[in-house]
Amino acid sequence: MNYNFREIEAKWQKYWADNQTFKAHNESDKPKYYVLDMFPYPSGAGLHVGHPLGYIASDIYARYKRHKGFNVLHPMGYDSFGLPAEQYAIQTGQHPAITTEVNIKRYREQMDQLGFSFDWSREVRTSDPKYYKWTQWVFIQLFNSWYDKKTDKAEDITDLISIFEKEGNTNVEALCDDDTPAFTAEKWASFSDKTKQEVLLKYRLTYLADAEVNWCPALGTVLANDEVVNGVSERGGHPVIRKKMTQWMMRITAYAQRLLDGLDTIDWPQPLKDSQTNWIGRSEGAHVEFKVQNSNDTIPVFTTRPDTIFGVSFMTLAPEHELVAKITTPGQKEVVDAYVEATAKRSERDRMADVKTISGVFTGGFAEHPFTKEPIPIWIGDYVLASYGTGAVMAVPCGDQRDYDFAKHFNIPIPNIFDGVDISEEAFADKATTIIGNSDFLNGLSYKEATKKIIEELEKIGQGEGKINYRLRDAVFSRQRYWGEPFPVYYVDGMPQMIADEHLPLELPEVEKYLPTETGEPPLGNATVWAWNTETNAVVENEKIDHTSVFPLELNTMPGWAGSSQYFNRYMDSQNSEAIYSQEAIDYWQDVDLYIGGSEHATGHLLYSRFWQKFLFDMGIAPKKEFAKKLINQGMITGTSALIYRVLGFKDKFVSKTFRNKFVHEMDEEVVRKIRNFVQLEQGTLAFQELHVDVSLVNPSNELDIEGLRKWQPEYEKADFLLEDGKYIVGREIEKMSKRWFNVVNPDAICEEYGADSLRLYEMFLGPLEQSKPWNTAGISGVYSFLKKLWKLYTSIDDSEPTADNLKALHKTIKKVEEDIENFSFNTSVSTFMICVNELTAQKCSSNAILEPLAIVISPYAPHIAEELWEKLGHSESISEASFPKFEEKYLVESSKEYPISFNGKMRFKLELPLDMDKNDIEAAVMAHEKTQAQLKGRTPKKVIVVPGKIVNIVG
């Protein structure tokens, strides 16, 4: 019987589903192991071949761990809130829930087809109210918490209130808004209820604030910093501007240091840790207060080089800085206003694009040097960012290149405060060799000594202190979208109130339109039943709002990362309706042992999740400070795009690849004539435009299906082609697999033709998991014929004694595959299987004692065929729990070795010698050999290196 993958794969997929083979139990005598994949957003396009790469790897690992006797948790779900479903809803009016449901169904079919060993009973969907109930619940817990620097953790807000009642806030060391006023217990008691709530908002871990946000007019929503790439939205590439809006914020900055420290405790890829480190952006320095002359105002500044304070010759404020208007003198008002206005108009993108242009204006105002009391001119300049530090810098042109350039440009003096350094050409910024001079009490000190000294002095005069600054900003948590988690929040007198836990979830209301309202409110503003009745604790019609018992609900929804920030814990007990998860469940599963996913989530999902995990840890409901011990980034599978070349200016004229050339003047006259003839253009410039066409229109020899193209899109209906050898040859380009490049390949066709086991093996065989690699199906026949050979090997099975060679082939394989899986080197395992099957076939092995363990070793990679072979071997239980064969060294012991004989490090011939031969005998045997003498040509070797069991090297 031939290898019939269709029948086999369908049979075992059904068996696994019927028998719930991969259901994980929350208690077991076995050790636990938790293997997690990043759950997908179910888009309309379905899975492409890039998705399963990580899923296959994690599935191999999960299946392997089961063979190794672990109780494995391997769940899957859907990150099902998101923009595409909403955009589709806006266009068609179809509810996003329906689109999402359809897409999920397709994803599920595709995943089932690949034979993944997921425990589907634990599936979660972020858009399911039963799930987002707990997202809302975490939000409420954050709202009810503040961050105490003394205990260095989140604490209950009620504790803070009792401190305020007892002693005010003067002794409280909290991470709170910078503008929090100081007050005594008496003062607190005198505050109105509303004021109290306002003050508390400055402490809560999630809070409302008027924030400068990234507003994307095209999407009608704000975006988080990590959702803005090069000044445009990550999704869709729309322009983004800065705008002030009242938004929910997450006080992630409270955890900046712990997020940084935690990185040392987890086994994550270094590049990923680096990008989180950079994103958090810790810098040590000092906070310095500069007094404004003839005023009570001070300008706070953060600097990493307080040691250079005697080199300050001007200050620069961000144009948006709140003191600008106050400081500016009447004489300078006009130019300053013009500059401020011009800056506000420039998009972030513009400002970023030209880093080279130096601009700024003098305000006319002066600050006072804290030590010399000299006046320091105050400038504004757009190179100072309002969002970083204090939005103001003390400029030390001799020590900072940017300040140096600014000073040169505006003819500001550049005092030199370094000993023995020439600053006539550029600034000197090398901390290691710094010796301070010309700086009063700092003279002669190194960077380190001077920094310590100056901070002491600043503290003495009360104008500064040592400070650590972070680049990380608090995260905006509001989105002006429909298809996201509603906030469990209603407003009384403009102040946010939480809906009590027991009334969650607060479900999304129905709306007629998914667009913002005419008054510019978010889509939830269209809902007519969206008010909270505090007496019945239910959502009621808006018209019942009376501001006494019925109040308006929040109109924003949560961002995409809300639902993914705690899903890994929820899987541990996903059907629990009483709690986010039971304490028993999390005590058993603890954390994720292996997390596989893309590196694009480095500063988004993976940072936010770590933040939430630390918060849950502080609350005492998560036992681990980090949610995932080990993380692996699978590489991207790139697509091979197909390009056709349009003659510029001729809509329907396309030339085959060889005819186009980027530099027309380099083209052959003959070719130019042909093209001119083709487009009937005697004179004028020839140029070409590259256009992507669907890769399915191109065959493996890069020939275009011309008729197919004409039918593909109306634009090409009348296309006319200049052919070479009667064919149109397309250009090829390796690019990210993306719908817009028409280079997406989905796994369905491959599954259909070769089966899931082939696809699984092939995706692993492509190369190292973590590297990105181009998708090319050309090689898939290799793994397919391997499976056929494997199948054939099991056609006759008997109880014969295995030969020494049989055992050697098997145990070599066990050893290598075990090492490979532990090292996530899945590509080399596939080669190992091929070698093993080739050897056993050559040896005509039919021994049960070999074929049985071999089936288990292969089973994590190609589970369907392994189950079928296992059944053929006479088993009635699934192979999935069979224990992994034990490697035995004794079968690999050799008695002789084929020594490579090298001359000056180059291998010239090989010589078989017994392994127990000692150094001297080996040397004698090699020197006596005729080929040695031929190589030496009469010379006497200077030295002979013999490494027994490895190599012989003759020098001379």
Place this chain on the structure above:
RNA sequence: GCUCGAGUGGCGGAACUGGUAGACGCGCUGGAUUCAAAAUCCAGUUCCUUUGGAGUGUGGGUUCGAUUCCCACCUCGAGUACCA
């Protein structure tokens, strides 16, 4: 610019802590089988001036010996970007 990766045949890639460079697969070439094709099997396949040489992006270095370690540079990719 800065940070982090990566450069090995026609292609994907292999080579454990420095010890036979190119495993395994694709492709290609030749052969067997076949009326023929598919499938299958066998042999070959880094390059060159082939009784021998050279060779892992380039140039140096350490070593008996370097794809592997060190230094400098080049190219490509990813992240980040006026961060005070």
